[in-house]
Amino acid sequence: MKQGSVGTGAERIATELAGLIGLSREKLKERWRSLYGTEPPEKSSQEFLKLAIAYRLQERALGGLKLGTRRLLARVAQAASAPRPIRTKPVDKTQPGTVLIREWHGTRHQVAIVDDGAVYRGKRYRSLSEIARVITGSRWSGPLFFGLKSDVSHCAR
Numbered sequence: 001m002k003q004g005s006v007g008t009g010a011e012r013i014a015t016e017l018a019g020l021i022g023l024s025r026e027k028l029k030e031r032w033r034s035l036y037g038t039e040p041p042e043k044s045s046q047e048f049l050k051l052a053i054a055y056r057l058q059e060r061a062l063g064g065l066k067l068g069t070r071r072l073l074a075r076v077a078q079a080a081s082a083p084r085p086i087r088t089k090p091v092d093k094t095q096p097g098t099v100l101i102r103e104w105h106g107t108r109h110q111v112a113i114v115d116d117g118a119v120y121r122g123k124r125y126r127s128l129s130e131i132a133r134v135i136t137g138s139r140w141s142g143p144l145f146f147g148l149k150s151d152v153s154h155c156a157r
Contacts, residue, residue: 013061020050028053035060100128100146104135111146 028049032040035056098113128142
């Protein structure tokens with residue numbers, strides 16, 4: 001008895017799916033509204049409407065995603081939309097022609113690396129540390145200030 005009802009259900013779904021092929025855009029939108037209870041997306045193509053309607057019909061007849069799968073998809077979507085800091089790899093050595101940019105207290109500072117040091121605001125300096133001191137008014141490691149090496153003082157030893 002159960003096997004007969006499964007065949008009938010499958011035949012009914014197959015018939016409904018086949019019926020989607022010839023539907024106009026307006027009829028597809030009506031079908032969307034009846035299945036989803038919302039307006040279809042404004043700029044959705046007829047192909048998209050057919051696929052979404054077919055999915056919903058099969059979902060209702062055969063069941064949707066398992067709870068575990070829905071939870072996994074929700075976690076993946078949440079992780080994908082979470083803001084993450086941009087990670088950059090520290091550079092060991094700068095080469096002439098490299099331009100370093102650092103924002104400090106809302107001001108953007110640009111330094112050009114040259115053969116014998118660096119140029120900042122048209123003046124040559126022997127080291128990045130000198131420039132960092134000019135910018136901050138205090139002693140800094142120039143490579144650390146400009147992000148060329150990471151601060152490892154906070155790491156466990």
